[in-house]
Amino acid sequence: MDSVEQERPWKLASIWLMFLAPFFFISYNFANGLAANRQVAHIVFEWESHIPFVAWTILPYWSIDLLYGISLFICATKLELHNLGKRLFTAQVIAVTCFILFPLGFSFTKPETQGLFGGLFAALAEFDQPYNQAPSLHIALLIILWVHFPRHLNSVLIAPFHLLCILIAISVLTTFQHHFIDVPTGALLGWLCIWLWPDSGVSAVKARISSELEDTTEEAQRHRLSLCYLLGSAVLAVLALSFQGWVLWLLWPSVSLLLVSMMYLKLGSSGFQKSEIGHMSSAAKWLLFPYLVCARINSRLWTRNVSHVSEIVDGVWIGRYPSAKDIEMNGYKTVIDMTAEFSAPRRLSNHVSWHSICNLDLLTPSSSALKEAATLIEQARARGPVLVVCALGYSRSALAIISWLLMSGHAQTTEEAVALLRTKRPSVVLKDSAQIRLTSLHDATMNQGTEYHG
Structure with a gap:
């Protein structure tokens, strides 16, 4: 012992x-x-x-x-x-x-x-x-x-x-x-x-609603997504119990989708139990395994015919969720991970710094998350190339980079930052609510006098 x-x-x-x-x-x-x-x-x-x-x-x-x-x-x-x-x-x-x-x-x-x-x-x-x-x-x-x-x-x-x-x-x-x-x-x-009952001692069901759910502007979207996952869970459970036999294995993805539904409704990204360096707990990996596999496949299918990464400016890159090989081949020194549903690759080089800012898919990251991402990007540039990622490299990572462009002075307005990003990454997807949040964050940052000049 x-x-x-x-x-x-x-x-x-x-x-x-x-x-x-x-x-x-x-x-x-x-x-x-x-x-x-x-x-x-x-x-x-x-x-x-x-x-x-x-x-x-x-x-x-x-x-x-x-x-x-x-x-x-x-x-x-x-x-x-x-x-x-x-x-x-x-x-x-x-x-x-x-x-x-x-x-x-x-x-x-x-x-x-x-x-x-x-x-x-x-x-x-x-x-x-x-x-x-x-x-x-x-x-x-x-x-x-x-x-x-x-x-x-x-x-x-x-x-x-x-x-x-x-x-x-x-x-x-x-x-x-x-x-x-x-x-x-x-x-x-x-x-x-x-x-x-994770090792942290904070119960998963008693965890406070994470910061990305504190903003009520997307409450309807959260509820829709929660309901979709709940219906998927129910359908799989009914199929499993109706046909039984090997179909009973569908109870596993049913439980997985039920937990994801709870995360969108109440728990937020904390339900994925992902650490600051991108590692998901073993319990979350096992319970959510069917969902995680589907998320990985979805990421690869949507990006199979497009560039996996794009350099935006000054060694800051955007892309889909990478493998350890992707990171090693391109020489990235820092990865800013904006996802909740992916775990950092195994056997990652000790020379790579990984920072996880957990955000649920299809929801706009909170202002605090975007500000944190922008700060990390600026600080990480001194070490070498920085890769900012989400599932596809189209939305959550795009919002993080736009925030950095604004706070670093590479763009003066949200429209200018979005235009700059789209010249390098035309496939980015930005909702109106996301652009409103970016403008609000930029205005607040300017008022506080915390703009970077890189």
Whole structure:
């Protein structure tokens, strides 16, 4: 385990355990008891009949109980402990709610087992009936613990720990405790809990509306986009539940679109959990993966027949979201990223400075975001070529560069700045509301006397 100078919150960890352990058994058994008195459905694929029963995998299956208890006591700070406790509690509440509302059962007959393994199966059967299936609470808790432990383990223990987690994941099938559908739904629940309670300690659902949503001038547009994503989510969910089988995988993009809908309605770009250097949280990546893939494909399709980048003036470039290869080949020293829905490329050179100013697609960035972008562009020019990007290089990045043109004195009016940009990048798209915001920002900047002269 890692060494931490400050005292670990042992007493608080004990309180969390004394609360979570009884709650786990009481709520889990309650859902099991209800299902035992109801007619439950089964969701099982034909190929699952070929999954072997492997008695010894009851050992890794049971080991998650030990990991659960230890996890609370290795927390280095109260913030980390409270985050973990809330994740475990939320997983339990959501899973049990699903068990009660949509009870499912396990349909295979479990073989007789003797000896040590038989004793462990018998102990498990004392409280775990063949219900409480999807989402697998076992898998949801595993995901939470899998993310939690590595930061506290010695490098020598990392690989064995990952192997144990893989065995635990497999064991839910080879012990005949769960059908396959329970595994991905359980994983989705686990990532949802991590997303809801990020390491920052600020709940995703309690986060303040981000600055790009504080301006009510585009409220109708936000609501339209939110509704569109919500309808898309509903259609996919109906298709998945109606046809079932492999169509059930549509539940993943359904959840993804539902979260995006919430971001446009209330949460803002904070829902993407993107850092200042452009890296999105693992939870956001997993939950939003279908949406992120579609956004990437859309970016490439719209820009396949046009120039990917254009130099505007004085080493300031505009373009679509780049790959690490794009940045390396063109020698950019700084990237100003105006998107929320893209994560910075992996293996980015240490010589490249990445700055993320998160803004939702199809909405005009706030005045504060545009001013921040202009300031960063001006400061970054001293290091070398600067690339300002959004999904296509047509709108959010264009607004950032126009703001810089105005604040740096390269253009005296909004119309002049727009005209200059369009001579180099004819495909830029600017709404009337965006131009009004640019003019307002320029007037305010001039009044404050903060114009740059580059």
